[in-house]
Amino acid sequence: MSGWGLTARLLGKHFEVVGNKLSETIASWDPETATEADRDRLQATLMETAQKLASARASFDKEHDDVEKLRTMIANDEKVATSLGDRLAAGSISESAVSKFCDELEAEKSRLPQEIQEESDAKEYMGQLQQVVDAFSKSLAEFDAQAKKNLQALASAQSQKDLQGLRIERQEELDGLKGIAGHSSAMAALTRKAQEVSNQAAGMRIVADINQKPIDDAQELDSIRKSVAIGATTESVVDRLKRLSAKPDQQTAQ
Known part of the structure; x- marks a missing residue:
C-alpha cells in the first residue's frame, strides 16, 4: 500500500507539472482567452468565499442571538430569585420548586461562557472570511486593471504592427513599380x-x-x-x- 501511495503521489506531482506546462503553452497561444479563464477562476473563488462569509455571518448572528437570549433569561431569573426567599418563607412555594429553579439558573450561568465562546469563535471566523473576501476583491480589481492595461498595450502593439506592415507593403509596392518601370517586359516592348x-x-x-x-x-x-x-x-x-x-x-x- 505504501508503494501504491508513493506511486500516486509521484503521478499526481508529474501530472501537475504537465498541467502547468500545458496551461502555459495554451496561454501563449491565446493569451486573451487564458486571461479570461484566470479571471473566471478568481471570480469563482471570490464567489465561493463570499458564500462562506454569508453563511458565517448567519452563524454569528445566531450565536449572538443565543447569547443575548441567555443573558436576558439569566437577568430575569436573577430578579425572580430575589423574591423566591420571601415566598419560600411564606410557604407559597415548595423547596423542591425553588431548588429546581436554582438548578436551572446555575445551568444557565454555567452555559453562558460556552455560548459567549461560540459567539466569539463565530465572529473571528466571520472576520477572517471577510479579510479573505476583501483580499480576493482587491485582487480581482487589480487583475481587471492590469488586464485592461495589458489589453490596451496589446492593442497598441498590434496597431503598430499593422501600421509597420502597411508601410512595408507600401514600400514593396513602390519598389515593385520601380521594377516594373525598369524591368517590365511589357514596358520594354512598348x-x-x-x-x-x-x-x-x-x-x-x-x-x-x-x-x-x-x-x-x-x-x-x-x-x-x-x-x-x-x-x-x-x-x-x-x-x-x-x-x-x-x-x-x-x-x-x-
Missing part, C-alpha cells in the same frame, strides 16, 4: 514599339521627300518658263512708241 513606329515614320518621311523633289523641280521649271514667257510678251511704252513711230522700211529692218 518602348521598342514606339521606336519602331518612329523609325517607320522617319523612313516614310525620307520616301516622301524623295518623291516630292521631282514635283518641286517641275514646279520650279514651270515657274521659270512662265516668267520668261511673260517677260517676252511684255512691251514697254518706249518700245511701243518706237514700234508705232517707225517707218515701214524700219519695221522691216527690225
Whole structure:
C-alpha cells in the first residue's frame, strides 16, 4: 500500500507539472482567452468565499442571538430569585420548586461562557472570511486593471504592427513599380514599339521627300518658263512708241 501511495503521489506531482506546462503553452497561444479563464477562476473563488462569509455571518448572528437570549433569561431569573426567599418563607412555594429553579439558573450561568465562546469563535471566523473576501476583491480589481492595461498595450502593439506592415507593403509596392518601370517586359516592348513606329515614320518621311523633289523641280521649271514667257510678251511704252513711230522700211529692218 505504501508503494501504491508513493506511486500516486509521484503521478499526481508529474501530472501537475504537465498541467502547468500545458496551461502555459495554451496561454501563449491565446493569451486573451487564458486571461479570461484566470479571471473566471478568481471570480469563482471570490464567489465561493463570499458564500462562506454569508453563511458565517448567519452563524454569528445566531450565536449572538443565543447569547443575548441567555443573558436576558439569566437577568430575569436573577430578579425572580430575589423574591423566591420571601415566598419560600411564606410557604407559597415548595423547596423542591425553588431548588429546581436554582438548578436551572446555575445551568444557565454555567452555559453562558460556552455560548459567549461560540459567539466569539463565530465572529473571528466571520472576520477572517471577510479579510479573505476583501483580499480576493482587491485582487480581482487589480487583475481587471492590469488586464485592461495589458489589453490596451496589446492593442497598441498590434496597431503598430499593422501600421509597420502597411508601410512595408507600401514600400514593396513602390519598389515593385520601380521594377516594373525598369524591368517590365511589357514596358520594354512598348518602348521598342514606339521606336519602331518612329523609325517607320522617319523612313516614310525620307520616301516622301524623295518623291516630292521631282514635283518641286517641275514646279520650279514651270515657274521659270512662265516668267520668261511673260517677260517676252511684255512691251514697254518706249518700245511701243518706237514700234508705232517707225517707218515701214524700219519695221522691216527690225
